[in-house]
Amino acid sequence: MTPLLSNKGLTKHFSGLVAVEDVDLTVQRNEVRALIGPNGAGKTTLVGMISGRIEPTRGTVRFDGKDITRLSAHRRMQMGMAYTFQITSIFPGLSVEENVALAVRVRLSDPEEVDRATKRALKRVGLEARMDQEAGDLSYGHQRLLEIAMGLAQAPKLLILDEPTQGLSEGEIEGFVALVGHLAHEASILLIEHNMRVVMEVAHRITVLNFGAVLAEGTPEEIRGNDAVQAAYLGTEHA
């Protein structure tokens, strides 16, 4: 079976500066892939190129068997990607329910189906009791969960999560870990994450980026035992 996502030689230069250089990344169906690396390693730029927010300097992106390098972001989302922003990006003036319903309506049109799918997504992140609130009034942690619910509501084949646990409480992180475990049955997940406990717990494979290039790739055990990774990243992060 073809992999869900495969990038070849993805490169991004920002006015001469190298942000990402020749990255090959392949994500299988139903795989949870974590993307880790120090700040400024190019993780957000890389997923930006995958999701279509950033145009690559060179390289190709294949998704679900098609070359999507030239497609606009919204077309990629319609093909089955979902993206949650690193800095919370919701519709603060609209109700929690409408935030999620907007995500559902891209693929469904029948009002009753929209309603059902909206409530299901809200329920999975535990926000169903707050669906009539204005989204901007939610706490920071709840806003992060709302973003994840919007991602779920798109029923994606690939869910890209950029630092989803940032600002969540311990209890909410537990819930998130359990949620990702369930989600892996329906979708692939590409996860940028700083919390190593979460990464080790949920990821099937881990890709380590450093200075815009792939430093290592492997299972959590392999990465844990990799000396180069220890030196470049884990050592400093755990200190």
Place this chain on the structure above:
Amino acid sequence: MEFGPHLFLAILEGAVTAAVLSLTAVGLSLVFGVMRVVNVAHGEFYMLGAVLAWFIATQIGGHPAIGFVAALILAPLLVGALAAAADMTILKRIEYDPERTIVATIGLLYILQQVALMTYGPDARPVEPPFNDRIALPWFEFTDAGLEFYYPWGLSTTSYKLAVIAAAAVLLIAVWLLMTRTRIGLVMRATQQDRDMATAFGIPVERVYALVFGLGAALAALGAVLIVPIQQAHYLMGGDPLLLSFIVVIIGGLGSLPGTVIAALIIGLSDGIISVFFSPTLAKILATLLVALVLVFRPQGLFGTRAA
């Protein structure tokens, strides 16, 4: 008149327009550059400068030069103070939100214009120039005897028009020196670069904004005082300079002072030339379309390099 002298005359008239326009446009550009807001009431500050010049000159009487000099000093000061007050009472309170500022300054436009109508009235009134000698200008032609100079009938200007061009040049250099060589200029440029950083360094940003808004309006008023002995003061005279200043500031690159002056020269001269040979309406249609297309396809302006 033949084509050559006619063109020469058009260029001279255009140079006067360009001189006043560059003062007005630099005022608008300064406000946009430092405060990142668009002041739609800018043309009304210009109008106010002209109307105040008439009031001041009429009150003082005596030799026209006395009244004119008084107007040249007092009118920009009064207009600047009014603008600074408007900044502190209105713009500061809406936190310089770009869109709300435009709506609020549209409101200000109507208020200033209509108050002028209620006090100054609907008539157009002239201010006497301090001096106004007619200067006949020579033209040349090549004859069998070689190069010959002569004075074609109708090719003339006045000493006052030449003085306007010179005064505008001096004032523009003064503004440039103020921005580049003085402490207050440094403070303005620091605020323009990074508002938060300026605040962190103890620059009183709010006072700088009021000052810049006042200075921008005062420059418009200065331009108007200079022009009012040539064109009369009228409560609706603010529309054209507003439109032309917009055109100049956008083509010159938003917030760039040298670009603004170059664009003012080009627009002023071409407006003068096109208006003499073609219809002024056509000139304005072309200029407004040019501006719209520049903004659509080249937002940094024709002479700017950095993104606006």
Place this chain on the structure above:
Amino acid sequence: MKLAVHLGLLAVLLALHWVLPDYHHGNLARIMVLATYAIGYNILFGYTGLLSLGHAMFFAAGMYGMALSIRHFGVDPATAMLAGIAAGAVVSLVVGVLALRTQGVAFMIVTLMFAQAAYLTILYFGTYTRGDEGFVIQATDRVMFGFDLTNPDTRYLAAFAVFSVAFLLSLRLVSSPFGKSLVAIRENEERTQMLGYNTTRRKLAAVVISGTLSAFAGAAYGLLFGYAGASFAGVQYSIFPLLWVLLGGAGTVIGPFIGTLFMFYLIDTADDVTDAYLLIVGVVLVLLTLFARQGIAGELRRRVWKALP
């Protein structure tokens, strides 16, 4: 409930036809057509969050599309109305494609400049348009489907029909998935795009719908009141719908009508006192930006009835 309130407004407006004294009867007919223009403006400004300073060019496209085809091609009023609406659709499509390459303040200035160019073009071709002076549409040209639009009663009912169409259309639009996606673009365009919406195309659709509705209002105004003039293309007629919508409440279905009604009578009253009646426009604009960003219906929604569409 929502529908009942909005249908209630229409019922009251219809009933007023038999109640109002002549003077106010005539005013209200004008207000309903102008409110149609405001409804068109509100779709772009209130719901999509795009502030145009050039809507007069769409209003004028409708008015001149209608009036010039009667004057120079002698078509019947119904065809002329269609011509006006089509002119508005074409102009808004072209302007939309160009202006939407910009955003924020640049969008405001680009629309202002295009409208100014359009206004000056009307003056430039004064031979055909009669420029500032304008021209009267003859009474004989104002009989549509057998209804004589010079008759005040017919005119009121025609204005009511025009307003009802626009009003119900906008009510329908904003509760549709498309309308909700426009609100999403207003709230957070980048997010909307990353949910899979083609925001560029939706914004263009909003410009065209808004411009075409404005043209519909312009064509109707010209036909009902029998006159077309360049002043309707001037900056002031781009500012008016902004003012009406701000005053009534941007992003509410009922707001444009409320704002137009209040402003019309405010100016009408001031006009009796002073020539400088536009002073009121300035003062209201400043006060609105300072103290009541939501407008009348917006404040109602905030304080009294949250579900007001």
